[in-house]
Amino acid sequence: MRARTLVCCVGVLAFGWQPAAGSGTAEIEYLGDVPERIATHSQSWGKLGLNTAAYDPGVRPDKAGDPLRIGDRQFARGLGHHASGTLVVLLDGEFSWFDAEVGLQPCGAGGGSVVFRVSVDGEMRFDSGILRPADGAKTVHVNVEGAQELRLEAGDGGDGITCDMANWADARLTRSDVATIARPPAVDMARFARVVTWDPDRKDGCRANRLQEFAAEDLFLETDLVREADGCYAIPTRAGGYRCIGLQWLNRRALRELRLRLSGPAAPSAVNSIGVEGWFGESAWQGQWKPLSGDIVAEGNEVVCRLSMRSPEGDRLMTRKIRWILPPVAASWRVRDLASFTRTRWDTARLLVQAESALAQAPVGIAIYNGEFLGPVGPEVTLPSPLHLEVRFARPSSVNADRTVIQFRLPAGAFGVAVEDVLANECVYLPDHGLFVARDPAPISLADYRRKVDARRTVLEEVRVRPDQTLAQAMTRTHNPLQSEGPVMLSLACDNTKYVLERDGTLRFQAADGEGGDWFASGGRMQLRWGLGQADKRTRQLEGGWLPIPVITTEHEGIVCAQRVFVAPVDDPGSDPARLNRRAVCVAEFTWKNLREDANPVSAGLDIVLDSRGERPAGLAPIEGGFRLEAEGDVLGSVVVTPSSDLKLHVSDGRLQLRGTLPPGGRAGFVAILQPPAGDLPTVGAVSELRRDAESYWQAVLAPAMQIDTPDPFINDLVRSSQVRCLTAARNEADGAHVAPWIAAMSYGPYESEAHSVIRGMDFLGHGEFARRGLEFFVHRYNADGFLTTGYTTFGTAWHLWTLAQHCELTGDAAWLRAHASQIARVGDWILRQLAKTRALDAHGQSRPEYGLMPPGVLADWNAFAYHFCMNAYYHAALRDLGAVLGDIGHPKAAVFQEQADELRNCLLSAYRWTQAQSPVLPLRDGTWIPHYPSQVHSPGLLADFFPGQDMGRTWAYDVELGAHQLVPAGVFDPNDPEVTRMMDHMEDVHFLGNGWFDYPAERNRQDWFHLGGFSKVQPYYARNAEVYALRDDVKPFLRTYFNSIASLVNPEVMTFWEHFRHSGAWDKTHETGYFLYQTRQMLVMERGRTLWLAPLIPTEWLEDGKQLAASNCPTRFGPVSYRISSQVDAGRIEIAITAPRRDRPEAIVIRLRDPESRRLDRVEVNGRPHDRFDADQGIITLPSDLDALTVVAHYR
Known part of the structure; x- marks a missing residue:
């Protein structure tokens, strides 16, 4: 879609004075009745309500929101908005006053806080301050005389966006009785569009959805028109004698008037049969042609269509394509030109x-x-x-x-x-x-x-001269304590039986096999209820810092209750204790302790229901010391008091009751054991042994993997827990032969795209078997056409092949690759067929901008198709690395895939430069400007400008998290290309300091840029800026991103990651966890070409005197490597012991040792001999790779 850019001064249409809007009684327009006045809108939740409150269209697709209410008042008209968001209303100088009553819609959760602001032509005219539901309505009365734009903003009151339903009740405009000023000459926007034709009988666009292959015949439904010798356009005649000519822009236009310029007079009889249509839909490919409302008249040699402001869909008319449908009676018309004018001033x-x-x-x-x-x-x-x-x-x-x-x-x-x-x-x-x-x-x-x-300096320049960011600082300044909310999942590794423990101690389980439908609604619940009032204090932590054994303590009036929950295997460990599908039970220990010096009563109830939706209680059968739990005649578990307990269990009203009195310092408790229906129940006396078995089990599971021991206990625990989280979230099939790598513990499932972050992260931490089984899960899901989807995207096909090739490089498992090579090559062939579809020339014989790219599609939630550069970069990496690993086993398609990967890269860069050439430059913090780094072929500018309000107001994130920087880890851009330097500067200076989703407002980010920057503001781990810094060997920016990203999303109580900020989205989001694991591996070990780097990005804090860092059994392309660093830096030395890889020796081994006091390296010894290959200023030592073991001593002065 190549835009035509002219430089001559032609095509100006002047519009004269416009009459006054009315006389007598001032005319009122209620904004809920005229949505076409709203030029753009965004909000962080739900859909804008027109004369209703905001609502979730996914829950109520066929209904409007609830009636507008503020306090005890109900309103028939207004806008139901939601913070954080904005509404831009176009006034065109036609109004004198804006009035409204603002306040919050009552919400079931009872919270919410919003700041309402009104700006007129950029000038703030009203600020409500923070309003809450109890505050009632506040009146807005703002003068807008002569103004062009009205901006209505609903801002978060500082406590997140929950229940921030912001109502602009009775929002209305009063028309001015003053004549509007004359419009200056308008620019003809047709010259910036393509002149094209379509089949007038076809009303739709592409017929594939996001999960289907894009049909070749749907790619180019338009055809560029060329002029004939007389300067008129050659318009093909279609069936029935109809012809079609129109305009297609790169972005949507607020059109006001269209003109068709003919070689001769326009016959009025033909004018009456003309049709004018606009394109409406999610993208240039998804949508429909719909008739436009307006008056069509003949004016000499021109046909003029003056358009209504309202679109066929009821909102403001904005479209990227228009077409004239010329009837057979207009067959003699020769079209010389088209003109179009927008509502722009x-x-x-x-x-x-x-x-x-x-x-x-x-x-x-x-x-x-x-x-x-x-x-x-x-x-x-x-x-x-x-x-x-x-x-x-x-x-x-x-x-x-x-x-x-x-x-x-x-x-x-x-x-x-x-x-x-x-x-x-x-x-x-x-x-x-x-x-x-x-x-x-x-x-x-x-x-x-x-x-x-x-x-002046950019942010990155400032970061490079500052001390390293530390985890302690990030947890103090970056972390929001609200991230400690959320449940934790428990199970054995990749097991299909799951348990979920809420923060309040509620244990959820499935009383029957299967995981279909709503797991939580259909599942059972075990919940402890205090009988003597609510607990005053509650803490939660993992036993040992990382084991999946959460311990929740609650305290009330001198009684402390500790609840410990874990899943333990109960069969014989045998020779492979880490095997899948071992029989297991879930154990919940409850222990009370009296902290007082006198006796203290204890009363608690234990609710156990089999179906949370129906509140169906579990069966209770008395046994020695307690009760057996039953579900539909099967034994579900038991609840038994501990021996010698001063507390007694009994049943009251279908609930287990625990009552008694504890002496001073006394302890008592009970144990609940849950299991799948088959098998015998362990006895209560076996609980301690079960707890030891659980710990031994997880140590066995992690034993074959990379072992990491840093000087930071939190990082050590987080790395171990993160591996456990990926294993716990996963399920298995085919008796354990395939592993389904879920991207969150209890949300989404094994998406074909994001699941490969989990696979890669675990693979590079040494879980090669998990990665292999996870890859096989997807290999067995290639469809007949040759691509992969599990219900989210087709883009995951590229992510999968790239990850698969990295796995083969990392493990050297040629036998596995040979076993699946034909299937994998079939997917590569599918990619080649897709690339061939876009190799089309335009009517002038020139390559289209999208030439040689993958057909348009989606990357994540946003359903608008586009030629994403990120998508094509992943396909390039997939073909390149697939060709490389297939070449290692002599596969005949290897060279073809690598050649096509090179061709795709060339086409991608050509399309990138074409888009960049048209895009406005961007500012940096130091006052300089840089070329834009676009993320889509046909969007020369910021996506937030091209697609305002779409994807829940997150379109800007596709410039950031899935934007052009993704081309660096994919190998399209060299990491040290000046283009990369510029884009990373802008991401840090601007994007990372903008408003975050749910948290991190821009003003606060800019004030504390060091701690609140360095990470993207929707899903930090989707952005791969940390990987870019690692590839650029940019240590301090890497560490800042690494630690700030952790702090922004981590739940430190249970060592999991949230999907979004302020405990929003999915809890225990293993897609994010996989990225964290990979970044950790990069910090400790990196392959850079044929060189192996050790400790390339570690903080200087870890090299302080007396500290040690050990990383053993680290998988690399060269084979496993191990090393230990022992710092005696106060004595001027650091010692390193290295066990080198042997499978495929690197050309060199490099280790970086940045002295905490910034001292220079003085001399180096290797295996007791002087060594001269080192950079004294950078602390970099280059070592020989032909030795199996190296002992290095670095001396500083």
Whole structure:
């Protein structure tokens, strides 16, 4: 979809004075009745309610929200909004007043806090302060006379967005009785569109959904039209004599008027039969053609369609495609041109363009997009002296649909400069490209501005001169204690029987086999209830710091109850205690202790229900010391008091009751044991042994993996617990032959995309068998066409193949690869067939921008199809690495896959540069600007501007977490490419300090940028910036991202990761856990080409005197490696013992030892002999790889 960019000054249409809106009684417009007035809107939850409260369309797809209410008042009209979010209302100078009553919709949870703000043309006019449900309605009365835009903002009150249902009740505009001012000349936007034709009988777009292959015939439903010798367009005639001609832009336009310019007069009889349609849907490929409302008239040689502001879908008319359907009676019409005009306001400005001396004689291409030069400007200029321009540009607007961009093509690259950016800043200066653009006359000279920015630093430059970030600092400054909320899952590794322990001690289980439907609703529940009031204090931690044995303690009036829950195997461990599908039981120990010096009564009830939905109680049969639990005649478990207990169990009203009195310092308790229906119950006396068995089991499971012992106990526990979490969340099939790597403990399932973070993370921590079985789970799910999906995306096909190839490189398991090579190659062939579909030329014989890429699709939740660069980078990596590993076993397709990987990379980079050339440049913190690093082919700019409010207001995250930086770990960009340097600077300076989803507001982030930056603000682990820093050998930025990301999502009580901030999304999200494990491995061990790096990214804190770091059995492409670092740095030495890999020896082994006091390396000894291959300033020692064992002593001074 190549946009046509002209530089000549033509196509201006002037509109004169408009009459007053009305007379007499002022006209009122209620915003709930005129949604077309709302240009953009976003909110962090639900759907905007029109004359109703906000609501969840997934729960109520066919219903509106509840009636609008604030306090005890109900309103018939208004907007049901939700924080955090904004509504931009276009006024066009037609109104005098905005009025509303604002407040919170009553919420079942009883909470919520919102700040309502109103801005008019960028000026704040109203701020409610923090409102809560009890505050009632607050009146808004704001003057908007002559204004263009009204911005309504619902901000989080500081306690998260739960129940932040923000109502703009009776929101209304009063029309002005003053005539509107004259519109300045409007720019014809048709020149920035493609002129195309479609089949007028086809009303839909692509017919594949997100889980299906994109049909080749649906890729290019439009055809570019070319002009004939007389300058008119050659429009094909379709069945029935109809013809179709239209415009297609890169983004949606707020259209006001369309014109069809003919070679002769337009016959009125034919005009009455013309149809005009617009495209409405999720993307340029997904949607439908719908008739547009408006008046169509003939004016001389033109047919004019003046459009209604309201779209066929009831909101504001914005579309990226329009088409004229010409009836047979118009067969004689010759179309010379098309014109289109939007609702944008226009202005003029004078600009100065100057080049640095090195660029002064170089040819510079120049064009304008969404605007026009007011004076002669050729397509190419030189800049020996400043160039003076006068331009007509789109006035800044929240819609951002028609942003005027001057496009430059320089020897060092091509990019655009937005006119509004020049006007809003002293200048736009790109030092890497030698270009300076300012207002004319310039408020500052190029020389002065260069001196000014030389004294400033980007965030990354600041990070590199600061001390290392530490976990302690991150947990103090970055971590939100609310992340301690949430349950924890318990089971044996990859077992299909799961238990969930809530933070309050409620234990959930399945009384019957199977996991279909709503697990929690259909499952059973065991819940302890205090009989003497609510507990005053509660703590939770894992036994041993990492074992899946949570211990919850509660205290009330001198009585402490400790609840310990774990799953333990009960069969013989045999020679393989870590095998799958061992028989196990769930044990819940309850122990009370009296802290007082006098006797203290204890009363508690234990609810045990088999079906949480129906509250069906478990059967209770008396046995010695307690009761047997029964479910449908099967033995479910038992509850037995501990021997010599001063507490007694009995049944009352179907509930187990525990009562008694504890003497001073006395202890008592009971044990509940749950198990699947088959098997004998262990006795209560065996509980201690079961607890030891559980610990021994998990030690056996982790024993073959990489062993890590850092000086930080929290990191040690988190690494061990993270492996346990991935194993616990997984399920198995085919009697354990395949492992389903769930991406969260109890949410989503084994998604074909995100599951490969789990596989990779575990693989690189030494769980090769888990990885192999996880990969086989997906290999057995390749469909007949040759691609993979388990119900989320098809993009996971690339992620899967890339991960599979990395597994083969890491393990060297050629036999496994040979066994599956034909199936795997079949998926590679499917990729090649998809790439062939987009190798199409346009009507001028030129390659389309998307030439040679994978057909459009989705990456994650957002359902809008696009040519994502991230997606294509993953497919490139998949083909490249698949070809490499297949080449190792002599497979005939290996060379083909690698050749096609190279071709895909070339096509990807071509499409990237094409999009970048049209995109406005971006600012850095130091005052310089850089070319945009786009994330989609046909979106030359920020996605939040192209797709405002979509994907629950998270479209900006696709520029960040799944944006262009993903091309670095995928191998499309070299990590040290200046393009990567620039994009990482901007991500840190801007994106990572923007508003977070659920937490981390921008203002706070910018104030504490070191601790609240360094990670993305929706799902930090989706962004692979830590991997980019590792590949760039950028130690301090890596450590800051590593520790801040942990602190932002970790639940320190049970050592799990949340999906989002403020305990939102899925708990125990193993997709995030897999990334954490991989980053940890990079910190400790990295392969860089044929060189093996040890401790490449560790903090200097770990090398302080007396500390040790050990990493053993670390899997690498060269074979397992082990090392131990012992610091005696106060004595001026650090000792390292290394056991080198033997399977495929690297060319060199490199270890980095940054002295905590920044001292230089003085000398090095290897195996008792002097060694001279070291960098004294960097603390880097290069070692020989031909020795099996090395003892290294580094001396400092």
